Amino acid sequence: KNQVEQSPQSLIILEGKNCTLQCNYTVSPFSNLRWYKQDTGRGPVSLTIMTFSENTKSNGRYTATLDADTKQSSLHITASQLSDSASYICVVSWSWGNTPLVFGKGTRLSVIA
């Protein structure tokens, strides 16, 4: 069964600290993996997209890594800011393009002063 598991479910960190969120998937065959940021009360917004041939991609203070062999991905946030408080959702596609998608349940990150 195609699944995406994320850990931890929730995380609280101090402003300025770094953190890493984890994503494990069983989707096969694999096409691409995306990380989305979802602010409270809003729709998800894409942070990064990686295909099986890529093992890292950055977007500002966000860096995603992918190990297609172990089917694991991580999202590293550097020098966290209060505005990073959100849910981060890992999404995997097994077909070319963007359909269909398998969603993780997300990690709820709270950055506190």
Place this chain on the structure above:
Amino acid sequence: DAGVIQSPRHEVTEMGQEVTLRCKPISGHDYLFWYRQTMMRGLELLIYFNNNVPIDDSGMPEDRFSAKMPNASFSTLKIQPSEPRDSAVYFCASSFFPTSEYNEQFFGPGTRLTVL
């Protein structure tokens, strides 16, 4: 472009009533998706359209749910009759025809549905 537009943003209704959610995709996008999000199950794909034609509706929970896309700029998701377990946030998303693996889905702000 204003992005994906959804209405209403909030809907509160009583069990048994009909509910209609509306979506206007980004102009020029060929795909439209309807999702449901709950705390327990996260985001779930309900149905998606390509060029106004339903492609996969296997995520639609039951016959009480129906979706239409009469033209390229408008889609509806209808629940009739509604039940308390339908309470969730419903998202609409749209994207271009996949010309690469990097094609992006753009999400609307969602409609928060509460069925009493």
